[in-house]
Amino acid sequence: MKRILITGALGQIGSELTLSLRETYGKDKVIATDIRKPDHEVATEGPFEILDVMDQKRMSQLVSTHRVDTIIHLAALLSAKAELNPLFAWNLNMSGLLNVLETAKEFKTKFFAPSSIGAFGPTTPKNATPQNTIQRPTTMYGINKLTGELLADYYFRRYGVDCRGLRFPGLISYKTQPGGGTTDYAVEMYHEAVKHRRYTSYIKKGTYLDMMYMPDALAAIIQLMEADGTQLKNRNAYNVTAMSLDPEKLAQSIRREIPEFRLDYKIDSVRQQIADSWPNQLDASCAKEEWGFKPTFTLDRMTKEMIKNIM
Numbered sequence: 001m002k003r004i005l006i007t008g009a010l011g012q013i014g015s016e017l018t019l020s021l022r023e024t025y026g027k028d029k030v031i032a033t034d035i036r037k038p039d040h041e042v043a044t045e046g047p048f049e050i051l052d053v054m055d056q057k058r059m060s061q062l063v064s065t066h067r068v069d070t071i072i073h074l075a076a077l078l079s080a081k082a083e084l085n086p087l088f089a090w091n092l093n094m095s096g097l098l099n100v101l102e103t104a105k106e107f108k109t110k111f112f113a114p115s116s117i118g119a120f121g122p123t124t125p126k127n128a129t130p131q132n133t134i135q136r137p138t139t140m141y142g143i144n145k146l147t148g149e150l151l152a153d154y155y156f157r158r159y160g161v162d163c164r165g166l167r168f169p170g171l172i173s174y175k176t177q178p179g180g181g182t183t184d185y186a187v188e189m190y191h192e193a194v195k196h197r198r199y200t201s202y203i204k205k206g207t208y209l210d211m212m213y214m215p216d217a218l219a220a221i222i223q224l225m226e227a228d229g230t231q232l233k234n235r236n237a238y239n240v241t242a243m244s245l246d247p248e249k250l251a252q253s254i255r256r257e258i259p260e261f262r263l264d265y266k267i268d269s270v271r272q273q274i275a276d277s278w279p280n281q282l283d284a285s286c287a288k289e290e291w292g293f294k295p296t297f298t299l300d301r302m303t304k305e306m307i308k309n310i311m
């Protein structure tokens with residue numbers, strides 16, 4: 001990766017990934033783009049361009065002008081928001097992705113897009129979910145993500161586009177608010193624990209989902225993109241995870257730092273149904289074997305960092 005363009009760069013992942021890539025590859029080598037331009041260091045302290053991913057002409061112009069060799073595609077509508085507006089989600093998630101794939105084909109760039117644990121469904125084995133298994137997602141987001149995995153495989157096989165991807169679990173970070181996913185409760189719980197010493201979870205006790213701390217997710221993206229392509233058998237969409245959590249387990253970890261923390265429940269049926277259709281815990285062994293995936297943050301280490309930084 002020498003000159004990287006990121007779509008949706010002001011979101012939860014992009015705002016941290018942009019800064020991390022600029023540190024590694026040089027400030028001028030990472031072109032952040034998004035549909036909006038707030039006063040954020042991603043937009044003010046390095047190249048930034050307004051780009052709506054629905055506008056393929058402008059995308060091509062930017063890739064050509066900046067001599068981009070890698071596109072990291074993050075602009076998307078996430079699970080909970082997609083379920084509220086499924087048709088809009090299909091249009092944005094699929095047309096945006098196809099525009100990026102076509103641009104990557106035209107300019108022979110590398111391509112990265114995250115898939116998600118949402119690409120699995122209720123008939124997928126819930127525990128130690130294998131890399132290659134039943135995928136019959138029941139949410140619009142999941143259908144978009146699975147289609148994205150297949151399209152990226154197709155562009156690799158048919159056109160030789162160097163497409164790579166990860167199936168991310170819920171990502172936990174303190175810098176940017178999450179953008180409307182089902183696992184957002186974990187981030188909210190940390191913020192509320194610090195501010196009010198209590199949190200009301202919209203996800204039921206006993207609902208286990210995979211999670212990972214943002215620095216591990218950023219490292220995984222860079223490691224996969226730098227890996228020797230000949231070693232990659234499952235290019236589009238490696239299972240990755242660092243821990244499997246339910247609200248109680250997260251609360252217990254928080255209580256080790258804030259003993260008076262109290263957890264209540266008020267279940268949101270839309271997000272609970274989404275969570276119920278996803279695996280409890282992925283098997284990430286293909287990512288470990290094929291390109292050395294190795295998350296470093298345990299639950300308690302992440303909790304200490306989250307609380308310290310939110311305070």
Ligand SMILES: NC(=O)c1ccc[n+]([C@@H]2O[C@H](COP(=O)([O-])OP(=O)(O)OC[C@H]3O[C@@H](n4cnc5c(N)ncnc54)[C@H](O)[C@@H]3O)[C@@H](O)[C@H]2O)c1
Nearest residue numbers: 008010011012013035052053075076114116168170171179
């Ligand atoms: N955050 C997670 O926990 C998680 C987990 C699994 C997968 N993912 C995937 O990672 C990617 C990024 O997720 P995120 O959490 O950073 O999302 P986010 O919602 O925080 O950010 C998305 C960004 O896309 C931008 N955007 C929206 N419409 C756009 C358009 N038409 N053109 C250009 N930009 C547009 C938004 O302004 C926003 O800055 C998504 O594909 C998501 O599905 C995220």
